[in-house]
Amino acid sequence: MKRTRLLSRLWEFQNKYGYIPNNAISEIAQKLRVSKIEIEGVISFYHFFHRKPTGKYIIYLNNSIISEFNGFADIKAAFEKETGCTFNSYDNNPLFSLFETSCIGLSDQEPAALINFYPFTHLTPEKVKSIIEKLRNYEAIESIANNPTCKIQYTPTEEKTIFFRNYTIGNSLKKIKPNNQNKLLANIEKAKLEGRGGAFFSTAAKWNACKASKNTKKYIICNADEGEPGTFKDKALLNNYPGLVIEGMIIAAFITGSKNGFIYLRAEYKYLLKKLENTINEFTEKGFLGKNILGIDAFNFKIKIELGAGAYVCGAETALIESLEGFRGEPRIRKYFPTENGYLGHSTVVNNVETFAMASRIIELGPNFINTIGTKQSKGTKIISIAGDVAKPGIYEIEWGTSIQQLLHLSQATAPHYIQISGPSGECINNSEFHRKICEEDLICGGSIMVFNKFRSIIQILENFTKFFKIESCGACTPCRAGNQILHEKILKIKRGICTSKDLEEIKQWGKIMQYSSRCGLGQYAANTLMMAVDKFNDYFNLKVETCTDNCNVEFDMQNAVYDYDLIINTQANNLQ
Amino acid sequence: MENISFKLDGRTCTAEKGTNLIEAAKQNGIFIPTLCHFKHLNPLGSCRVCTVNLNGRPVAGCTISLQEGMDIEVNTTELLDTRKAILEMMFVEGNHFCPSCEKSGDCQMQNLGYETGIRFTRYPHLFVDRLVDARPERIVVNQNRCIKCKRCIEEVKTNDGFSVFSFTQRGNSTKVSVDYEQEAKLSEIEAERAMQICPTGSILVKGKTFSKPFGNRQFDLGPEGKQFSLDKIKKHKTTNKKKRIATTSLAGCFGCHMSMLDIDLGLLDLLEVVEFNKSPITDIKNFTEHCDIGLIEGGCCNTHNIEVLREFRKHCDILVSVGECAIWGGLPAIRNTVPLEECLREAYLESMTSEEGATIIPNHEDIPKILNKVYSNHEVVKIDYHIPGCPPNANHIWNVVKHILFEEEYSIAYPEFKYD
Ligand SMILES: Cc1cc2nc3c(=O)[nH]c(=O)nc-3n(C[C@H](O)[C@H](O)[C@H](O)COP(=O)(O)O)c2cc1C
Ligand code: SF4
Ligand code: SF4
Numbered sequence: 001m002k003r004t005r006l007l008s009r010l011w012e013f014q015n016k017y018g019y020i021p022n023n024a025i026s027e028i029a030q031k032l033r034v035s036k037i038e039i040e041g042v043i044s045f046y047h048f049f050h051r052k053p054t055g056k057y058i059i060y061l062n063n064s065i066i067s068e069f070n071g072f073a074d075i076k077a078a079f080e081k082e083t084g085c086t087f088n089s090y091d092n093n094p095l096f097s098l099f100e101t102s103c104i105g106l107s108d109q110e111p112a113a114l115i116n117f118y119p120f121t122h123l124t125p126e127k128v129k130s131i132i133e134k135l136r137n138y139e140a141i142e143s144i145a146n147n148p149t150c151k152i153q154y155t156p157t158e159e160k161t162i163f164f165r166n167y168t169i170g171n172s173l174k175k176i177k178p179n180n181q182n183k184l185l186a187n188i189e190k191a192k193l194e195g196r197g198g199a200f201f202s203t204a205a206k207w208n209a210c211k212a213s214k215n216t217k218k219y220i221i222c223n224a225d226e227g228e229p230g231t232f233k234d235k236a237l238l239n240n241y242p243g244l245v246i247e248g249m250i251i252a253a254f255i256t257g258s259k260n261g262f263i264y265l266r267a268e269y270k271y272l273l274k275k276l277e278n279t280i281n282e283f284t285e286k287g288f289l290g291k292n293i294l295g296i297d298a299f300n301f302k303i304k305i306e307l308g309a310g311a312y313v314c315g316a317e318t319a320l321i322e323s324l325e326g327f328r329g330e331p332r333i334r335k336y337f338p339t340e341n342g343y344l345g346h347s348t349v350v351n352n353v354e355t356f357a358m359a360s361r362i363i364e365l366g367p368n369f370i371n372t373i374g375t376k377q378s379k380g381t382k383i384i385s386i387a388g389d390v391a392k393p394g395i396y397e398i399e400w401g402t403s404i405q406q407l408l409h410l411s412q413a414t415a416p417h418y419i420q421i422s423g424p425s426g427e428c429i430n431n432s433e434f435h436r437k438i439c440e441e442d443l444i445c446g447g448s449i450m451v452f453n454k455f456r457s458i459i460q461i462l463e464n465f466t467k468f469f470k471i472e473s474c475g476a477c478t479p480c481r482a483g484n485q486i487l488h489e490k491i492l493k494i495k496r497g498i499c500t501s502k503d504l505e506e507i508k509q510w511g512k513i514m515q516y517s518s519r520c521g522l523g524q525y526a527a528n529t530l531m532m533a534v535d536k537f538n539d540y541f542n543l544k545v546e547t548c549t550d551n552c553n554v555e556f557d558m559q560n561a562v563y564d565y566d567l568i569i570n571t572q573a574n575n576l577q
Numbered sequence: 578m579e580n581i582s583f584k585l586d587g588r589t590c591t592a593e594k595g596t597n598l599i600e601a602a603k604q605n606g607i608f609i610p611t612l613c614h615f616k617h618l619n620p621l622g623s624c625r626v627c628t629v630n631l632n633g634r635p636v637a638g639c640t641i642s643l644q645e646g647m648d649i650e651v652n653t654t655e656l657l658d659t660r661k662a663i664l665e666m667m668f669v670e671g672n673h674f675c676p677s678c679e680k681s682g683d684c685q686m687q688n689l690g691y692e693t694g695i696r697f698t699r700y701p702h703l704f705v706d707r708l709v710d711a712r713p714e715r716i717v718v719n720q721n722r723c724i725k726c727k728r729c730i731e732e733v734k735t736n737d738g739f740s741v742f743s744f745t746q747r748g749n750s751t752k753v754s755v756d757y758e759q760e761a762k763l764s765e766i767e768a769e770r771a772m773q774i775c776p777t778g779s780i781l782v783k784g785k786t787f788s789k790p791f792g793n794r795q796f797d798l799g800p801e802g803k804q805f806s807l808d809k810i811k812k813h814k815t816t817n818k819k820k821r822i823a824t825t826s827l828a829g830c831f832g833c834h835m836s837m838l839d840i841d842l843g844l845l846d847l848l849e850v851v852e853f854n855k856s857p858i859t860d861i862k863n864f865t866e867h868c869d870i871g872l873i874e875g876g877c878c879n880t881h882n883i884e885v886l887r888e889f890r891k892h893c894d895i896l897v898s899v900g901e902c903a904i905w906g907g908l909p910a911i912r913n914t915v916p917l918e919e920c921l922r923e924a925y926l927e928s929m930t931s932e933e934g935a936t937i938i939p940n941h942e943d944i945p946k947i948l949n950k951v952y953s954n955h956e957v958v959k960i961d962y963h964i965p966g967c968p969p970n971a972n973h974i975w976n977v978v979k980h981i982l983f984e985e986e987y988s989i990a991y992p993e994f995k996y997d
Contacts, residue, residue, distance in 0.1 A: 033738075033739075034739065034740065035739040035740045035741070035743070035756040035758070035759045036756055036758065037740065037741075037742070037743040037745070037754050037755065037756035037759070038740050038743045038756075040743065040745055040754065041743035041744050041745045041754070044745040044746045044747070045744075045745075045746070045747045311747070313747075328744060328747070333620060333621075333622035333637065333640045334636065334640070335620070335640050335642075470748055470749050471747075471748040471749065471750075472747075472748060473747070473748045473749070474747055474748075474751075475725065475744065475746070475747045475748050475749070475750070475751025476623050476725070476727070476744075476751070477622070477623050477624070477625050478623070478624055478625050478626075478663050478666050478667060478670075478724070478725070479625055479663055479666065481670070481725070481748070481749060481751060482666035482667065482669070482670040482703075483666060484748075484749070485670065485703055485749045486666065486669065486670075486700045486701070486703070489701060489703065506699070510662075510699075510700070513659055513662045513663070516628070516635050516655075516659055517625045517628045517635060517659050517663060518625070519622055519623070519625065519637070552959075553958070553959070554955070554956065554957060554958055554959055556883070556952075556956065556957045556958075558880075558883065560949070561883075561948040561949055561950075561952070562880060562946045562948060562949070563949065564916070564917040564918070564949040565917060565946045565947050565948070565949070566946070568917065568918050568921060568938065569938065569940045572937065572938060572940075576937075
């Protein structure tokens with residue numbers, strides 16, 4: 001057995017037994033000739049792998065902020081009541097196990113849960129009751145699960161729509177043969193394609209680096225890990241136009257000379273696996289994948305799908321590569337680009353789902369056409385997933401340069417107040433910034449917009465985000481692992497109402513240290529929103545904290561400090577009576 | 578091998594191309610603190626203490642292989658503070674009770690604490706309950722002290738090439754776990770090596786640690802027993818009123834007070850320029866006058882401590898936390914990782930020394946209430962200065978006080994600076 005098979009092997013055990021038993025670990029460790037603790041280390045990194053028996057139905061309830069604001073607590077209670085189990089524990093119930101999980105990409109249909117990785121959306125306590133009843137009555141889970149399709153709420157005029165226009169399989173691939181690698185690459189470059197996974201790195205530069213690499217093997221990896229809470233735009237593409245994404249990968253393979261591709265699909269989207277496999281098969285049948293693709297001599301390329309196992313950080317490209325190699329998803333140190341030293345040491349291109357889809361549209365429609373749409377820096381359109389306090393949550397394909405105001409109007413936002421751009425690692429904006437335009441020149445957006453109205457608690461939003469980073473940090477470097485715990489404590493302090501303006505200053509100072517010294521993007525961006533919110537929503541915070549001058553009193557929460565003691569002594573007194 | 582030139586804090590230096598920055602800096606006389614970096618290991622970049630600026634961008638120094646023309650900043654104000662801040666994070670994330678740690682004095686992290694001048698941490702201590710794993714054959718792994726540097730994971734292998742340690746879990750729960758089966762294969766010498774490469778006191782070899790004084794206290798070398806003189810203090814004698822000092826011991830052991838008395842005859846000189854008001858030394862119970870300076874030993878573990886501390890704040894111009902307990906809880910804070918109820922049950926009902934059949938946790942309206950955890954003094958009132966040590970030695974304390982009262986320059990000599 002190869003180490004790279006580790007995650008899929010662990011999935012086999014997890015699916016077969018509901019957990020990964022000791023003898024499985026022994027067996028794997030022996031085959032890989034590594035110590036057992038190393039396998040334990042991998043298993044415990046991914047939260048969909050369990051080391052204790054679980055019930056026949058594993059229920060993962062999403063605890064993102066959108067879910068919280070839509071009744072998470074009630075749904076959680078309902079699940080516990082109906083199943084008799086407790087969340088996040090192994091209580092030996094043969095039928096059910098309950099766990100919380102980070103965003104599952106259904107923010108437009110919250111509260112939502114995955115049951116054995118089938119989606120159940122728009123949950124209410126009544127609905128939970130009926131689901132559990134049906135499962136107890138042996139009804140097939142497929143038949144009671146919801147359709148996860150997200151609504152495409154908006155596309156530009158037909159002419160300007162790029163992604164969600166008609167798709168015919170092979171349309172962009174047709175352009176491969178009449179062009180050579182350099183011409184195709186020049187077209188990608190001309191349309192200024194920049195990575196849609198959030199970092200906006202030039203795709204042409206990345207592909208060119210891989211193309212130029214002397215490495216004997218090259219890999220094309222599609223990053224379908226979409227873990228940023230509130231984001232579900234990649235899912236929309238994979239669900240509606242999987243072929244478009246795959247064509248992008250094939251074009252990348254042709255340009256760089258790669259023979260092997262992977263789609264790293266987050267396990268939360270396992271319900272898309274069949275569809276993707278079918279699409280790959282269809283491509284293979286049509287001669288678009290496999291040997292001598294399109295009749296081009298020695299143009300061989302195949303794509304394999306690998307499932308993640310529940311770790312946000314695996315969306316970071318080098319962590320993703322580690323994960324594919326069968327290790328804990330710890331991002332690598334920034335010494336090499338993956339195009340230099342990536343998967344198994346080979347030259348590797350990692351791109352986001354939308355990047356590949358856009359690449360194939362660029363090749364199909366031509367850069368001149370694409371460049372008529374968008375702004376000076378950002379060409380074409382962008383897919384945005386909108387969720388939160390809007391009447392029309394869902395997918396929006398927008399021309400770059402669309403303003404927040406327009407989007408709020410389109411999505412019918414009610415009393416918008418706090419808006420989160422690009423998920424928790426992005427930035428927040430207040431109502432003085434609604435005129436800002438989504439594009440590189442102004443407000444860049446990775447793909448998610450969460451709208452919160454003026455009745456939502458900002459501190460609750462920030463607490464949710466910080467908790468997310470605290471548990472999703474890979475744990476390998478100090479500023480991120482410890483920093484997020486420390487910031488979480490600060491937020492709890494604000495919630496208890498014993499903060500001064502000094503605490504807010506500290507949030508900014510400490511956040512800066514995390515930005516400055518963390519090893520990867522997770523730690524570097526984790527404190528961003530918090531630091532921004534302190535300034536952008538100072539009206540809100542000023543009501544919560546006392547202004548502190550140089551010599552101000554330290555606030556000490558005596559009530560909280562003696563609470564435990566009073567409780568113990570009172571209980572003792574009551575018991576004696 | 579090709580030589581290249583690069584810039585270190587503006588100075589042009591040379592080194593062999595591709596040399597690791599940490600080594601090259603050392604060759605050029607600049608010390609870059611590191612904790613995870615270890616000889617031949619591939620750079621780990623996990624502790625981040627060696628963060629430097631490379632061509633203006635922050636990078637972990639240990640991950641840099643030098644190339645021609647690199648411009649590296651090591652000791653800017655921002656970098657020095659970042660380094661200190663990261664170390665402080667390590668101190669608050671784990672539970673580092675230096676006075677009770679076998680590796681104290683021989684611990685690389687503690688040494689960097691001294692090096693960067695950490696007197697107190699800017700962050701609150703987290704006090705998370707962490708495992709002490711004594712199941713392995715030869716070693717004990719004390720997670721309270723582990724900084725997750727990964728040295729042991731990368732470096733400790735059995736003869737047949739199996740890892741003995743691995744990270745398990747992730748995020749705030751990340752920890753170093755031991756493979757018992759592989760660990761049992763280690764020889765005594767290999768186990769000792771594991772203990773040595775650990776930059777903290779997290780890996781200990783069973784039966785070794787107390788057999789002889791553990792470690793050589795390699796970071797404590799200094800002028801043994803040299804007394805800092807107080808004799809010149811008399812020059813501050815004036816006809817004006819003497820400066821007034823108050824002291825108290827909260828949740829401490831009186832060790833710091835014993836240490837204050839350790840200046841012996843120096844005390845007589847001191848008394849010519851200062852007088853003591855409320856203090857166990859004078860047995861004055863209540864403030865009779867406003868004081869210039871208040872010295873606080875111990876942190877706050879009960880409501881009475883809080884009241885006393887607040888009273889000190891009211892009656893003293895300057896408050897100084899003296900000793901580890903005052904600064905962050907110290908040894909009494911060992912209980913902070915355990916829920917209060919468990920502590921009380923253990924103390925009064927279930928311990929070997931509690932009365933047979935005891936069912937009542939003593940309480941009375943006259944007995945102060947125990948707080949849910951031990952708090953550092955600066956969490957309760959504003960503290961102006963911190964003197965680390967458990968206890969700080971006498972000269973250290975009085976020199977600091979003298980400096981504050983008479984506004985003299987005083988820098989703490991390296992060997993004086995201690996957390997134990
Ligand atoms: C913590 C973290 C999480 C990330 N998650 C994702 C993700 O879920 N999907 C994604 O495409 N990129 C993600 N990225 C960005 C990737 O590292 C990488 O930049 C991207 O996949 C490159 O593709 P692109 O150039 O097409 O955007 C993440 C980065 C970090 C630091
Ligand atoms: S910043 Fe966070 S996620 Fe990234 S390497 Fe460090 S601990 Fe891991
Ligand atoms: S046990 Fe020691 S060597 Fe291992 S990671 Fe922890 S601090 Fe580092």
